[in-house]
Amino acid sequence: MPIVRVEIAKGVASAEQKKAVIRRMTDVLVEELGRxxxxxxxxxxxxxxxxxxxxxxxxxxxxxxxxxxxxGEA
Amino acid sequence: MPIVRVEIAKGVASAEQKKAVIRRMTDVLVEELGRxxxxxxxxxxxxxxxxxxxxxxxxxxxxxxxxxxxxGEA
Amino acid sequence: MPIVRVEIAKGVASAEQKKAVIRRMTDVLVEELGRxxxxxxxxxxxxxxxxxxxxxxxxxxxxxxxxxxxxGEA
Amino acid sequence: MPIVRVEIAKGVASAEQKKAVIRRMTDVLVEELGRxxxxxxxxxxxxxxxxxxxxxxxxxxxxxxxxxxxxGEA
Amino acid sequence: MPIVRVEIAKGVASAEQKKAVIRRMTDVLVEELGRxxxxxxxxxxxxxxxxxxxxxxxxxxxxxxxxxxxxGEA
Amino acid sequence: MPIVRVEIAKGVASAEQKKAVIRRMTDVLVEELGRxxxxxxxxxxxxxxxxxxxxxxxxxxxxxxxxxxxxGEA
Incomplete structure (x- = not known):
């Protein structure tokens, strides 16, 4: 029953990107730890x-x- | 000097319900652990x-x- | 799907007391918030x-x- | 690679005060722990x-x- | 500069498995959010x-x- | 009533250093935020x-x- 907490800066992730993060972080724990x-x-x-x-x-x-x-470099 | 942190989904608790959660979580630690x-x-x-x-x-x-x-069931 | 995190000093709770804390904290969220x-x-x-x-x-x-x-007071 | 997390009540710190907290908390870990x-x-x-x-x-x-x-005391 | 915190039960992950979790969680944030x-x-x-x-x-x-x-089922 | 949480690697701080961190982190919040x-x-x-x-x-x-x-550089 793992819990993953992800802290990111506000504004760097869209709703779609957050869905992808949730899905893939879950996959990591299923695939690597069999949870x-x-x-x-x-x-x-x-x-x-x-x-x-x-x-x-x-x-x-x-x-x-x-x-x-x-x-400045521009 | 315990700290309790409660994560809930936004929208599931009114101000009155949050007061009740604060009061009762505190009671648990006083009654069970003598804090x-x-x-x-x-x-x-x-x-x-x-x-x-x-x-x-x-x-x-x-x-x-x-x-x-x-x-769908309706 | 709430998460409760309880920080206490090491040594203030026995295994039985921790069970009671887990059970009663859960009850609070069931009874007050209908979780x-x-x-x-x-x-x-x-x-x-x-x-x-x-x-x-x-x-x-x-x-x-x-x-x-x-x-000193003794 | 320390992480410091500071929880304060909303409204007690201005943007300038938060900058000072970030700067000084960092200094504490540099000066005391050599991080x-x-x-x-x-x-x-x-x-x-x-x-x-x-x-x-x-x-x-x-x-x-x-x-x-x-x-009441006034 | 994201922070990921993973809570798992003690004993479910070997040192090698924890390395894999660290590597892949990092990849998720690089690939999905460009961090x-x-x-x-x-x-x-x-x-x-x-x-x-x-x-x-x-x-x-x-x-x-x-x-x-x-x-009991055996 | 602020809470400060400091995560450091195990082994980088002695008991005396941890006392200093506790004292000075507290001072920051007293002096900067008047807590x-x-x-x-x-x-x-x-x-x-x-x-x-x-x-x-x-x-x-x-x-x-x-x-x-x-x-290798030695």
């Missing part, structure tokens, strides 16, 4: 980019900097 | 039915199928 | 008292201080 | 006060009572 | 069967009952 | 390096490869 899909839960948590940090900065900031670098 | 309610936290997380999967499908899909079967 | 128990999961996480802090101190420290106060 | 900030994640989860309970009551209720006591 | 694997974390949490409940009973109990039924 | 330390919880989860993956490999593998590269 019964009836009791496999997958929960997707979409996190606002203001609320997600890496190396001390929010994703909002990190993505703006990356965008600025890309624009 | 001090002053430091018992209960956090309810309401998950969008597009973001919750079971047996490889989203709750949105599972509930639509169930509804279709019920309608 | 189907077939798909209600309860996961108990027992946390080492060195790894749990409140007001900036570990539970190990907090419980030693409380014990010391009690002994 | 590489490149792989330190901080996720902030802002919980509705209806969905957060302590001592059997929602934060919404607890804060209304506290407000009422303060007003 | 950078450099920042995809997968954490596996192996839960004691006494600490995991479904329909109000611990996995330990549920698996003993299933075993007893299977033995 | 009451009485109700700030910090939970540290030490994850086995076999159970933690990044870019599709377990930490056990990643650290062995890094060690092999360092040895």
């Amino acid at each position: 019964n899909p009836e009791y496999i839960f997958v929960v997707i948590d979409e996190v606002d980019t203001d609320n997600w940090g890496r190396k001390g900065q929010s994703l909002t900031e990190l993505w703006q900097e990356r965008q600025a670098r890309t624009d | 001090n309610p002053e430091y018992i936290f209960v956090v309810i997380d309401e998950v969008d039915t597009d973001n919750w999967g079971r047996k490889g499908q989203s709750l949105t899909e599972l509930w639509q199928e169930r509804q279709a079967r019920t309608d | 189907n128990p077939e798909y209600i999961f309860v996961v108990i996480d027992e946390v080492d008292t060195d790894n749990w802090g409140r007001k900036g101190q570990s539970l190990t420290e907090l419980w030693q201080e409380r014990q010391a106060r009690t002994d | 590489n900030p490149e792989y330190i994640f901080v996720v902030i989860d802002e919980v509705d006060t209806d969905n957060w309970g302590r001592k059997g009551q929602s934060l919404t209720e607890l804060w209304q009572e506290r407000q009422a006591r303060t007003d | 950078n694997p450099e920042y995809i974390f997968v954490v596996i949490d192996e839960v004691d069967t006494d600490n995991w409940g479904r329909k109000g009973q611990s996995l330990t109990e549920l698996w003993q009952e299933r075993q007893a039924r299977t033995d | 009451n330390p009485e109700y700030i919880f910090v939970v540290i989860d030490e994850v086995d390096t076999d159970n933690w993956g990044r870019k599709g490999q377990s930490l056990t593998e990643l650290w062995q490869e890094r060690q092999a590269r360092t040895d």
Whole structure:
């Protein structure tokens, strides 16, 4: 009866993509561990980019900097 | 100082029902484990039915199928 | 298909007490929200008292201080 | 590659305050544990006060009572 | 920078199987969402069967009952 | 009443270091958000390096490869 929890940034996945993630994560646990899909839960948590940090900065900031670098190179 | 986290599908609980869940989950830990309610936290997380999967499908899909079967029987 | 996660300090619950917590937490969601128990999961996480802090101190420290106060009063 | 998850009540932190929390939590793990900030994640989860309970009551209720006591003293 | 958390019962996965789960869960997020694997974390949490409940009973109990039924049929 | 959860690899923090993490994570929430330390919880989860993956490999593998590269350079 596994539980899978997936945290992704808000906006990176469409409804169709989320369906694919749910289906394929379930398949992994069926195929690799022989678990019964009836009791496999997958929960997707979409996190606002203001609320997600890496190396001390929010994703909002990190993505703006990356965008600025890309624009500068153009 | 226990922490209880409850994940439910969005829309299945009213504000009054959530209050009842908080009160009764707290009571369980006081009565069964003798914990001090002053430091018992209960956090309810309401998950969008597009973001919750079971047996490889989203709750949105599972509930639509169930509804279709019920309608078909009518 | 709710998921309940209960974090308690290691050592505060016997196997019998954990069974009671699982049973009663499930009952709360059946009785208050009308959920189907077939798909209600309860996961108990027992946390080492060195790894749990409140007001900036570990539970190990907090419980030693409380014990010391009690002994001092004896 | 640590992950920090911070749950706070919705409304207690501005965007600037969340940036400061992300930056300083990251610093703690760099300075105390020597972790590489490149792989330190901080996720902030802002919980509705209806969905957060302590001592059997929602934060919404607890804060209304506290407000009422303060007003009564005025 | 997604985070995947997988909760399974203790004892259902070998070290090799856990490697396969980590590899394939990562692939799902790369292939379906275009995420950078450099920042995809997968954490596996192996839960004691006494600490995991479904329909109000611990996995330990549920698996003993299933075993007893299977033995009875032999 | 914030909750902080810190996931780190098993073995990277001594008991003293964990105390420091608990104390300083609490300070961040007191100083930046004005929260009451009485109700700030910090939970540290030490994850086995076999159970933690990044870019599709377990930490056990990643650290062995890094060690092999360092040895090769000696």
